[in-house]
Amino acid sequence: MSDKFTLHPKADELIAAGIPAHFHSVLGPHGVGSLVTKMGIVFTHMSVESMVATMPVEGNTQVTGLLHGGAHVVLAETLGSFAAAFHAGAGRKVVGIEINATHHRGASSGLVTGTAVPIHLGRTLTTHEVVMTDEAGRRLSTCRITNMILDR
Structure with a gap:
């Protein structure tokens, strides 16, 4: 398991939604939500x-x-x-x-x-x-x- 996934299980979702990396630590555990995606x-x-x-x-x-x-x-x-x-x-x-x-x-x-x-x-x-x-x-x-x- 990579550190990226361990730290931010929703990193791919966050990146796809345009969320800047410096906000990932706040939103990482929750992502942006399935409807946004x-x-x-x-x-x-x-x-x-x-x-x-x-x-x-x-x-x-x-x-x-x-x-x-x-x-x-x-x-x-x-x-x-x-x-x-x-x-x-x-x-x-x-x-x-x-x-x-x-x-x-x-x-x-x-x-x-x-x-x-x-x-x-x-x-x-x-x-x-x-x-x-x-x-x-x-x-x-x-x-x-x-x-x-x-x-x-």
Whole structure:
């Protein structure tokens, strides 16, 4: 058994999702979650100030060929929850308590980019706005997610 696997049993999953190596020690035991993997979500920027990830339209469509509205929400909840966890810090966990979405336009191909920015970063609650855009930079949807921060 390699040291990489011993230290980080989910290292391959983390690398595939674009998680920088310096975060592996925090996320290694848990990975990014099977839904993030199934949806093809890949993080491109991670900080408390903004969390960015992409997701392919292909494989995440409704029967009419458009990106499923639920896929927008999965991307938003993933970004908002990871951003809240970064704010909360080690030894604390976050749980989503509210999310809403407004869909502005459809996408039938390409990559969707989601960007989460904080609206409120408190001691026990965070709220993030998450905007999904297409490859041309057009807004596809806007979500708002609130997470509660708990001590472990």
